[in-house]
Amino acid sequence: MVKPFQMNPMFKKAKQNRAFEDVVSQIQEAILEGSLKTGERLPGERQLRETFQVSRGTLREALRTLEQKKLIQIRTGMRGGAIVCPVNTQPVSESLDLLLRYQKIDLKELAEFREEVEGAVASMAAKKAKKKDIKELTSLLELIKTLLDGKPENWREVIKVDNQFHLCLARIAGNRVFESVLSIVYDNIFRYFDRFLPKEEGVTERIYKDLYGIVEAIKRKDDQKTMTLIQDHVKRFDRMMEANQSKVFS
Amino acid sequence: MVKPFQMNPMFKKAKQNRAFEDVVSQIQEAILEGSLKTGERLPGERQLRETFQVSRGTLREALRTLEQKKLIQIRTGMRGGAIVCPVNTQPVSESLDLLLRYQKIDLKELAEFREEVEGAVASMAAKKAKKKDIKELTSLLELIKTLLDGKPENWREVIKVDNQFHLCLARIAGNRVFESVLSIVYDNIFRYFDRFLPKEEGVTERIYKDLYGIVEAIKRKDDQKTMTLIQDHVKRFDRMMEANQSKVFS
DNA sequence: CATTTGAAATGGTTTAACCATTACAACAAA
DNA sequence: TTTGTTGTAATGGTTAAACCATTTCAAATG
Incomplete structure (x- = not known):
């Protein structure tokens, strides 16, 4: 043959x-x-x-x-x-969803990918952020602040705004490939946040503190610091999920 | 409303x-x-x-x-x-490909994305490469060596083997998300290679030298060095293409 | 035993019809 | 005039019955 x-x-x-x-x-x-x-x-x-x-x-x-x-x-x-139809990430998200659901791809792989992409995006965004962009990030930050009351219905909201914050960074970074890819990742990873992140006040407060530091680093145009802060932020929550995931399945 | x-x-x-x-x-x-x-x-x-x-x-x-x-x-x-059918990454790849085409992503954005992804992939691959993997990379390297005769029909072949080399790294890195994403990036960037890379012997020789150094770094499990080498390699060719692109359109 | 042939299963396509939903215009009522 | 009603035509959704092209496989043939 x-x-x-x-x-x-x-x-x-x-x-x-x-x-x-x-x-x-x-x-x-x-x-x-x-x-x-x-x-x-x-x-x-x-x-x-x-x-x-x-x-x-x-x-x-x-x-x-x-x-x-x-x-x-x-x-x-x-x-x-x-x-x-307008350009749409939905078909990619849907087919990725199938792969994750049927465990052809592990959540760990997606998380690893996300960590790298977020790092790159954050660094690019820190270099390019205009005043207007920082204003937008700050307003998302303020929004989260108002939701930090420990009410369970606001937990989900905070996670959503956190997602928006990350996608906003991707837009600021000014590269549509990163923007689309990250948006697809978030479409799929949200479900796991909901399942595996502890629904405690500590989590949302931690998010606020992390993002606050990130905005400060962006203001200083410190792209290296912004990158490490984002990666720490993302990794912290990935580790949290992995811990709960193994708890559930053991 | x-x-x-x-x-x-x-x-x-x-x-x-x-x-x-x-x-x-x-x-x-x-x-x-x-x-x-x-x-x-x-x-x-x-x-x-x-x-x-x-x-x-x-x-x-x-x-x-x-x-x-x-x-x-x-x-x-x-x-x-x-x-x-077996559930695999094909539908993700196809829809992502469509998404990139629909957005008319240009070389600059695609190249920027590629540089980051390749860096991450190379670093991961360097950490995980087994003897078998290094053997595979070496054989691709040998294959390129045999094609370094300056014949124009072999120029295209070298580019193809170079692509294979990069995709092989993604496989070694052991993350199927990176693997499918990089594969799509290559499908889309190939047409720019063909149009904008100078078809000279110097280019193929440069590829050989770059990849040789990369394999050596992987053998030493030096993931930092592997990453910078790959990024230099990728960037060098992206800059070459961008230069020719602006020549054509000016 | 090898080759040819033909029948059957199966997807691909066509035609012609009818149903359900929707937008819109004409009309009627306030 | 404004508002509500109603009918009609355009359009997608579905059905039915037929025929073609391809592929497989078994039977016939050499």
Whole structure:
């Protein structure tokens, strides 16, 4: 058994024998390339059927695929149809969710990844932060302060604002790859926060103190310090979760 | 206009009014729960149609969705049908790839991200590399050596083996999140290599020298040195490309 | 024993119809 | 005039029955 040639991972098998796949790639390319813009409505199924010269069933199989990729979204009723979706991290988050749920990937791996990404993001953000950005971070910090009353319903809120704080840093860092990737990580890790972080006042206070120090370091444009502070912060909570996780499963 | 309640990103709208979605979730649950095992073959469309009491068209829309999620794969012909796929990182990779393309991520952002990720990966790999791993890296290095003859058709080959080297490091690092992410970064950055890296012998020789030093550092388990070497290596080529890019567009 | 051939199973596609939902315009009532 | 009602047409969702193309495998053939 010999492979015909060294498979290049950039190429996929050209199994373009199904008509609906051809329709999918044509519409997908139009969206990615920009000739179909976000929010734009595609013609109805009966008209698209004509355009692509396929049956309505085949066309609908193409639409199902595009819908699954979150490139379009379908609305029913008059003036309904396929609407082009904005850029969306959801499909990545969903497939990562499957991997985590079925333990093809360990939470530890995701946590390790997060620690590194957060460190890089924080350092970049510290270098680039403008006054406006620091103001935004400070206001998130203030928001957390108001939630530090130990009420159980506010515990969850604090975690959410903490997430916002981290995503805000990613935006400040000014790199959309980091921003998207971190957003995907948070989509998935939130569930574990909820399950494995102790719901105590100490946790939320610790978050406030950590973030306060981070904002101070950013104000001083001390990117090295910002990075180590963020990494300590992230690692502290990852360790907490791991401890509770092993408790639960032992 | 007031939202009825604070939308929690963990919950999705229960739009279960489409029959095929019900079929999708039933089959998906069966797969994820384990009652349908990897490699197992589902009944044919005509029989499934009966089971779920839907038309063949509706059933096929469900199959398209499951196929897109990479939970099943379809084979045609007698004894064909839907086969349950092993859960792997492919759907994450594909959707991340789509996300990067849709955002029209440019070389600068991608390169910046790559530099950070490669640094982290290299450091982790240096800590964990076994003899077998070092052997694999060395053999890739040897392969590059044989391609250092300045022939233009080998230039591309060297770049490919360089990519393999980096992905090999990610595997050695033992974190599948890093591994899939880096793999996608390479898929996307390759076209810039091809367009903007000077096709000179000096480039391939530089690659060889860089990787040689990296393998040596890994042998010494010097993770700090490995990290800086990798980052220098990556940055050098990113700067080269950026220089050529601005030349082209000025 | 090897090869050819043909039948059956199965996915891929088409056609034509009907149902359910939605937006909107026309109309009616206040 | 404003507001509420109603009908209608556009549109997605679903069904049914048929035919084609591909693949497998067993039977026939050499």
